[in-house]
Amino acid sequence: MNIIVAYDSIYGNTAKVAAAIATALEPDNSVRLVSVQQARQTDLGTADLLIVGSPTRGFRPTPQISDLVAGLTPRSGGTAVAVFDTRIEPGAVRSGALRWVVEVGGYAGSRMDEMLRGRGYVRKSDIAGFLVAGMRGPLKPGEIDRAADWARSLV
Ligand SMILES: Cc1cc2nc3c(=O)[nH]c(=O)nc-3n(C[C@H](O)[C@H](O)[C@H](O)COP(=O)(O)O)c2cc1C
Numbered sequence: 001m002n003i004i005v006a007y008d009s010i011y012g013n014t015a016k017v018a019a020a021i022a023t024a025l026e027p028d029n030s031v032r033l034v035s036v037q038q039a040r041q042t043d044l045g046t047a048d049l050l051i052v053g054s055p056t057r058g059f060r061p062t063p064q065i066s067d068l069v070a071g072l073t074p075r076s077g078g079t080a081v082a083v084f085d086t087r088i089e090p091g092a093v094r095s096g097a098l099r100w101v102v103e104v105g106g107y108a109g110s111r112m113d114e115m116l117r118g119r120g121y122v123r124k125s126d127i128a129g130f131l132v133a134g135m136r137g138p139l140k141p142g143e144i145d146r147a148a149d150w151a152r153s154l155v
Contacts, residue, residue: 001155003155006039018051049082070115078121080086084129084130085107089140092132
């Protein structure tokens with residue numbers, strides 16, 4: 001299967017998750033791992049499965065990922081898509097009020113999923129959210145393994 005993993009990352013955590021996803025899929029598939037900047041120069045239409053990842057920033061994906069997604073068109077009949085995000089572990093937010101806001105505000109994954117399905121992409125799996133332990137990371141222990149398991153569940 002032809003798979004493209006496109007991601008954005010400010011502090012490097014989402015990049016690590018994206019790399020783990022690509023590595024897990026590589027043995028049996030043709031996989032390309034592209035940053036959002038590289039994705040602009042890549043024909044994403046060649047993918048049988050497009051995987052898109054972003055950090056959650058202010059309850060949303062980054063503007064760069066939103067712009068990328070807004071410009072995508074699936075194949076006729078719909079290209080399969082799977083999305084993931086990184087997000088703060090709720091327990092790491094000390095203020096109860098702020099924790100409530102973060103949880104109610106939502107995450108990048110559901111926004112990307114809505115946008116992609118609105119454009120005719122077909123959701124391949126549940127949205128995955130991978131946890132960071134502080135505002136800038138690092139990833140919580142076990143999240144890289146969980147990302148690899150999620151990736152393998154897609155194919
Ligand atoms: C300005 C800013 C806003 C953020 N907003 C949210 C948020 O709304 N919800 C959340 O769960 N995490 C939020 N975070 C934590 C990010 O999700 C975290 O920085 C990100 O997962 C790290 O990924 P990256 O290293 O790939 O940039 C925010 C972090 C920053 C710096």
